[in-house]
Amino acid sequence: MTDPSVSPFVDEHSAASGDALLPADARTRAIARELYDAVATAPIISPHGHVDPRLLLEDQAFRDPAELLITGDHYVTRMLHSAGIELGDLGLDPSRRVDSRDIWRLLARNWDRFAGTASGYWLSHELSSLFGVDPELDEDSADRVYDHIASALAQPDFRPRALFDRFGIEVLATTDDPLDDLEPHRALAADPSFAGRVLPTFRPDAYVDPSADTFVGNVSRLLDATGEGATFAGYVAALAARRAHFIAMGAVSADHGVLEPLTVDLDRIAAEELFQRAMAGQLDAAGARLFRGHMLFQMARMSVEDGLVMTVHPGVRRNHHTETLRKYGPDTGHDIPVRTEYTENLRPLLEAFGIVSGFHLVLFAVDETVYSREVAPLAGFYPSVYVGAPWWFLDAPDAILRWRSAVTETAGFYRSSGFIDDTRAFLSIPARHDTARRVDSSFLARLVIEGRVSLAAAHRISRDLVSTIPREVFKL
Structure with missing residues (x-):
C-alpha cells in the first residue's frame, strides 16, 4: 500500500487504470482513450443526488x-x-x-x-x-x-470539503423535503471559504400521494407553514409557495419519484372533491391514483410557470419487503423495479405543455424496454422532453452502453440529460462519473470506427456530454 494522499494505479487492469472499461479492440480502444483523456478531469456537474448538505457544511472527518x-x-x-x-x-x-x-x-x-x-x-x-x-x-x-x-x-x-475540491465537483444538487428550511444550503452559499455550488431540489412525493400514511399530516403541516386554507386551491398555492422558497435558495429542479407516470387533467370541482376525501382518509385506491395523476400534471404546470426543471423517476416499488421496512426504514436496498409506460400516461401533460418554450421534462426509467420504444421517440419530437441518464440498477457499464444504443439512433446525444449519479455515497461520485465518461468514450469510438461520426465530432460530443448538455438541460 502507498501514501493515501496520492492516487496511483494499482495495476493496468484496476478500476482506476487508463484502459478500464475501454474496448478490447486495440484500434477502437486507442480512439476511446483519446476521447476519455480529453474529458477525464473535466469538472463534475451533479444535478441530481442525495448527499446530505450538512456533510459539507460541518466538514467533519x-x-x-x-x-x-x-x-x-x-x-x-x-x-x-x-x-x-x-x-x-x-x-x-x-x-x-x-x-x-x-x-x-x-x-x-x-x-x-x-x-x-x-x-x-x-x-x-x-x-x-x-x-x-x-x-x-x-x-x-x-x-x-x-x-x-x-x-x-x-x-x-x-475532509468532505477537501474531497469536494479534489473530486472537481462544480455543482452538487441534493434532494429535499418541501418543508425543509434549507439552512445548510444558505450557509454554504454565504460561506466565502467554500467555492462549490450546492443546490436544493424540491421533492414533493410525500405531499402528493394520498395512499401514504403520512399524507394527511404532511399536508396539514404544509398548510400551517404557508397559512393557506384547507382547500385544493390552498393546497396547490402552498406547494407553489414552497417551490418559490426553493428557487430563492438556488434550486433548479423538482424531482418526482412516482410508481407510474400517470398524468390527469381534472376540473376544479373534481380535484376539490378528491382532495377533501383524501384529507378525510376516505379515498379509495382508484381515487388515490387519480389524485396522484392530477398532481403530477399540476407539478408540470408549476414548472412551466416557475421554470424548475421537472425530473420524473418512475417504475420502482418502494420498500418491497415489509419486515425490512419496519426494522430498518426506507432506502435500505429493497426497492424493486416494475414495468413503466410513458406514452399514454404522459399524453395529457404533453398535450398541454410539451411544446411550451422553457419547459424541461427529464424522463428516467429502470425499465430498459421503455428507452427505445417510448422515451427516445418522445424526446425526438417534444422540445420539452429529455432522456434521463441510466438510473439505479442501470447506471452500470454494460447498461449504460445499452442505453446509448437504445436512445441515440432516435434522439441523438443532445436530447439526453448528461450523466446523473443519483447517489448518497459521497465518495462514489467521481467513480460513477468516471464510469460514464469511459463508457461514452467507448460508444463514440465505435461510431468513429464505423464511419458514423467523425473524430472531431466525437471530441465535441464527448465534451458536451459532461458540460454543455447538463448545463442546458438543468438550466445551470
Missing part, C-alpha cells in the same frame, strides 16, 4: 471506513444482505452498536460476490484511486486495509 463505504451505500448493503447477512450486522439498526471493523470484515469475506457488479467496480475505483490500496480484499488483508483507510480519513485532505 468521516468516522470510519465501514460507515463511509458500506453502511451508507445501499448498493453495497443490499448485495451483502443477499448473501444472508442481516442489515443490522452492517450498522443499519440504530438501536444496535456494531463494531465497524467487524462490518468491514464482512465486506472482505464476501468481496468475490461483488465481481462484475457496478457497486464492486465503484468500490474498487474508490479504494485504488483515493486510498492507493489494492482493491482485492480478503480476510487476510481486511484489517490492514481498514487501518490504512482509517489513517487516511484522519488527515485534513480527506
